[in-house]
Amino acid sequence: MSDKVLEIRNLNVTFPSLERNVHAIRNCTLHVNRGEILGLVGESGSGKSVTSMAALGLLGSSARVKGNIRVVGREIIDRSEAELQEIRGRKVAMIFQNPFTALNPFFQVGRQVMDALLNSHFMSKEEARKRVFQAFKDVRLPDPEIAFNRYPHQMSGGQLQRVMIAMALVCEPELLIADEPTTALDVTVQAQIILLLRELVAKKNLSILFITHDLGVVAALCDRVAVMYAGMVVESGPVVDVLATPSHPYTSALMKTVPALGQTKDDLSYIPGQVPDMSVPIIGCAFAERCTKVSEVCHKQAPPRRAVLTDQFSFCHNASGPVALDEIVAGGRL
Amino acid sequence: MSSLDGFQANPALQPSWTRRISHFASTNTLLFVGGGIFLLIILAALFAPWIVPFEPNKIDFSHKLLAPSLEHLMGTDALGRDIFSRVVYGAQTSLIIGITVLAISMAIGVPIGLAAGYFGGKVDMLLMRISDIFLAFPPLLLPIAITAALGAGLFNAMLALAISWFPWYARIVRGSVMAIRKELYIDAARAMGVGSLRIMFRHALPNSWTPAIVQGSMDFGYTILAAASLSFIGIGAKPPTIEWGLMVALSRSKFLDYWWTAAFPGLAIFVTVLAVNLLGDGIRDMLDPKYRSGR
Amino acid sequence: MIKYVAQRLALMIVILAGVMVVTFALSRVLPGSPIEMMLGHRPTQEQIDLARAKLHVDEPIYTQFSYYVADMVRGDFGESLRTGRPVLEDVLERMTATFEVTTLAVILVVLVGVPLGVLSAVKQNHLVDHGARSFSIAGMALPVFLIGMMLQMLFYGELSWLPLQGRMNSEILLDYEFPRVTGLYLIDTLLAGQWLAFKSAAAHLVLPVLTLSIASLAVVTRITRNTMVEVLAQDYILTLKAYGMRKRRIYFLYALKATLIPMLTVIGLTYGFMLGGSVVVEYVFDWPGLGGYVVGAITKNDFPAVMGVTLFLSTIYLSVNLVIDLLYYLVDPRLRAT
């Protein structure tokens, strides 16, 4: 068995509608190794959430999903609901962006966490309750007993997000998918969550797919990062490498737009133009329209996957480094 | 300003109207069936004199209670009147009822809702309590009480229905105005020194029309049904007005033996209301994406 | 809790006062003199004087109103012109018949409409959904009186399965004495252990209840479906799915509870529609309840009776809504926040 907890290969997701087909994910490939945190970054609409939903088979019947997704070695695509239920909660858990809406307002939070636990593991209620208390303690919720009987509206966003994390932990999944779990929170709370997640990964050998649009959070939390643009991963690699020496023009452009403390430049740089319309077929490189290093080939041919450094890959015609020939076909035409 | 080059909205993101409509036609066949039938009904109402084979009020006892035939498509009633002709004319009445009741109840309800939602506080409290009073009567009972006081008759019935129905519009408009009031563009307009009245009518009203119209299109059918019920129990339309509910009422003593006397006017109500409801549903789907089927 | 109840109660009283303003106003806009209308046939001078005194017509309108309110609060709705008895007595006597039909209809609507709506939402765009939606859209387009008449034609005229009208078979009503404990024949006959009478009562209830239910059933199915669809699109449902929760548990525990509030609202409204619809249904089925009473009263210009029933049913309706408000409180933890 591979040490890849999540493996997505050539994922394509289309939302068909009579008005226009939205081709939201185009040949996306990424993986999460056991015990690592992969950051998935990208602008709004780049397909981060769709990718994560696909990983759990949660996209529903309105989406057409093609490619391979393996979670802990099990194929996800085209599986029945019953089979998926085996995986969900037990092998992989998910945390959503907005903790205020991700919990049912009509039930006490403890009950909801306990239900998730009882659903994925067979045990007595008493036992389950104990474990929930423990999980609440682990995520440092003050007064677990009181928190257990609270309704969501009686808790703050940071607390709720911790409840969500506790829910994920208590189920002891191998993979945790977190879709922008800190975006709705304040920086100080965000810092708490980041530290908490780091600690939990270290303690419990958890693997996390962490979705965010904040490169700073990636830097602070993740081991590896995958940068998404227009439905595909354009660059991936260890955080240290990608952020220090971005090989894709999009990654570097993105980094330059972020104002950083202590920066005293007169003008912030920006990325001109707009994200491509996902309902229109893209020929060549999706970023070509906005790229400063664009060349003729970019408009004609989809860029191949190149290994830039040992573990750093980039989909760019102009990225330095050798072309991994075996990947040209896989990354190929749309 | 060089930094702004290429900052254009992509027109492809906005599908054209024709595409939208054709998309709609194919996803929402029922809407188009409803719309089609409704159009036919409107045409029937408008061109009734040219369509009908017989004078609708012409009494001819030698032809009474004839079963449907080629000559009398829907048969004749106890007075030998051609039911088909009467059903066609009945469309006029029903449409007038629907339009009048909705117009009156919106004319009362919309301004009330607008003022309540916009000003909030005590104004809201007062106006809404007043509306609540009218909602406290079980539906149909207030119209009954009002017509009992004002006297039976189609106009009074319509007025009574409108009075009992306006609070719904007040509520809906208020609700959406309250929601809109929280929208930043209202604050923005105020910040730019735009006056209250202008904000109410230029900003709040156009944005709260949608739910009112959606509600209206859903209520059109209810109105026709309610008016027919009032006619049926004898406090709505009176002859020589031709109204479907009244036709059923007049045939009540006969329908077990002469089913067509009640069935066709009843069917006319059903088809019309169904068409209107389908249309209303479609309009709602179109204007209010929340209810679109499927995700 | 007590504060909440007190608030709701106060609101209800305020609205009830408003309702009285409306009925009072209506009773003063009667064509001709209200007194003549209220007294009916050839009143003697004596009767007129008495009525004038009772209505306090010589005093200012607000004084008249205060007397009116005092009368209503005491339950003095005046005398019915038709039966010559106090309206309240008539109303109380007939109330149970209406209550029996409307309550059964509401129960039927809830028991059938809610599961159907849930099913329809869960099986979105599948056959069940199409079926349920077609039913609900057709059901809402059927005039109540037509439903009643069609059912009569079918079950009495064609099949002879069910009785045409009335509340109980005459002979059974005579031969099987059962004490009117609740006034609901279905319950009273059971309490008395009278099977035949129970069966007759039930058979007589079928068509009116069905007639009264169909339109509301359509509405409730539809609204359940729509709220359920909305709820199912909520993030917290996604959370449950992401944790591999079984569907049935999601739908019938987590989602349903969230739809309860809109459902309660709809059930309240439905009850109102039923009270209104009972007017037509009781008329069609000769049902000896308040609806039939009010139609009779209208044709006879029995104004005190019409207003009495109106006021009475409004009070009932308001009380139902009060109960529903209290249920909100129990269902929605957010209302309980302190």
Place this chain on the structure above:
Amino acid sequence: MNALLSVKNLQKVYPTKVGMIKAVDDVSFDVAAGETVALVGESGCGKSSIALSLLQLISSDGGTVHFDGTDFTSLSDQQRQQFRKKLSIVFQNPFSSLNPKMRVRDIVGEPLKTVFGLKGSKLEERVAQHLRDVGLGREHLKRYPHEFSGGQRQRIAIARALALEPRMLILDEPTAALDVSVQAQVLNLLKELQAKHGLSFLFISHNLATVNYIADRVMVMYLGRIVESGPVHSIFSSPAHPYTQALLASIPSLDPLKKNQLVALSGEVPSPLSLPAGCAFANRCPYASDLCRTLRPDLLSKSEAWAVACHHPIQGEED
């Protein structure tokens, strides 16, 4: 200092079902002509409430707001209309701050119409001119907001705010709803416009990095009160208030090697419904003493332009 905007002891209380929320508690500050002052703090600390009560879009419950020497709070609605041309606002969310049923021409033209009474081609001319200022063309006049991207919408909102040719703009988190790539464009635009028109900005944000980029001075808020104010570079390099310090330490750096510098505050933000008697930050503060828990510190000058509300300010190297 000749302040353009001078706020004294501003108070705002929201009565709610469950109690009174003191959203703005005794806030005073000045903004000089041509200056950019930033207001930062966590969500719910009262930033928007200040913005709205400056314009009296919500009525304040105490204190005064002098703009250009006139007390805004004591004006009648009528008089206030005239003043509104001098002080304008851009809101956080360009997706909801533009009326979806109005064309760009009317959105930008409306204040011109109601305040200046402009009409017809004159109006159109002015609108086009303002749109040009923010980089939009005549071809956009007839479009509706939904036909624009987020960044473009924010430009329209800025054009509208500039239509009355104000002397000061209040910017309530103008880039919070935008992607980083777009955020940069809007920030650049704002800087450009300020240089061109000599505007003052009150820049509200919770993103310290953008504040650092755009502002001269910064005021840090915590639970309705200003806890520290002063020049951006001084405060960001050596914060005096423990909260400011924590805030700065909570921002993840782009440099993965500094990831261990990330420090998190412990504890929860107290409910605004029941604020503690002493310093509101005391329960999360690593330096809190008994004094902090009983006595609320006042905002006191630390140096000429620097003030802090803390019993135990952090002593950094003074510049």
Place this chain on the structure above:
Amino acid sequence: EAKTNTATYAMYGDIKDWDPSIAFSLEVMMLANVYEPLLWYNPPESEEQFSPALATSWSVSDDGLTWTFKLREGVKFHDGEPFNAAAAKASIERTKSMKKGAWYIWASVDSIEAPDDTTLVIKTKKPQPIDLIASSQYGAYMFSPKAAEKGTDWFNEGNAAGTGPYKLRQWVKDQQVVLEKNPEFHGGWKEGNFDRIILKVVTENATQVQMLKSGEADFISLVPADIVDSLNKEEGISAYTVPSWKNSQFLINTQKAPTNNKKFRQALTHIWDYDTVVNDILAGHAEVARGAVPATMWGHNANIEPPAFDLELAKKLIEDSGVPEDQRKITIAYIGTSEAYKNSALLFQENARQVGVEVELLPGEWGVIWDRAKNLETAPNLQSMTWWPTYPTPNDWLIGLFRTEDKALFNLSHYSNPEYDKVLDAGVELEGSDRDAAIKKYHEAQQILIDDAVAIFYADIMTRIARQSNLEGLEANPAYAAVFFHKVTRK
């Protein structure tokens, strides 16, 4: 045990007044079976005009002022009280003094005496047909003095105490009245008599018809004329008509514009389509009327020709009348539940439209439209009326409907013609002494009504009966709108 023999009668409204002194409406079905008067009036063509009820014999003094009734012995009221002269006296006096319902039939009575238990003496100031009055279908019933003591409220709780063949067993308000055989009935019982009568409230005639067809009802009260023949064809059902003293007319308001114009009124009589109404709407179960008194009643004027249905003539009369075009609007009030009225009115409305007269229909419940019609302000131009005598005399119509009244009661034409009153009074004066002379006067009076066009006299109607055909012993009696159940047996 033998099966109870039950008859079900569908009646279209519940009993309103249980007090026999007051009841004046639908109650007759109950009254005539639970109570008895002193005499019953026999159907026309019987050998005797009356049959004994609680009186076994009676006589009148030569001056016609003193009537002596010999009462039946050994009769007990249902509550066990004995029936005797004192009880009879008390009954009549109570009815008379209550001034409700049909009390006026006793108005001319001067005194009542009960010299012994079985003798009742009634004295009047003027000669009066007390025998007819004592057989009236309202206001002439004998009831237990004990019950009377308990008062109207007691009756209205659903109680009765008569001497009739049936006792009141149960009253479920708005649902049913059940009568049960009185085993002590002085008339005795036959094989096949009903043990029990259910009077079931069924307001809708369609429903009644259905119940008859299904056998659920043995008799129904609402038989639309146009289905009599088709009903009769149904197996097991007998539907037919019998002569009655009823006639129908639309009274034309002579004081309200535009019908205060005689020419205009005459025009209306020509707009009425007599043949269609009688032949189609009433399905031939009626005759076109000739004036106010029906052909079945003595004193009828057969020389009167009904006005022709002639729209041309009507048009001309309207033009001549001088009623301006914009005032040619009339209202027509009738009992809304009646098919026949409704259809006639619709026909009239349609025909009137053709000659430029707009007709507004005012259907309503009798009590309501009656109240309106009495008051000139609210009165309609045309008022439906179906009349039958409380006791058999032509003057019942001529006085009741058309004699000048201070305050309108049934003169809903608001007709006041001194000449007519004079001729009529002369007839009434002669009725006791010289019937032929009286008839002459009555004929003259009827002609005046035609000349003045005070009403559209359109139909002498027959009573429609529909019942199960396995019943025997039903005899038609125009004097009573009731079925005498104890005379009926089931085969």
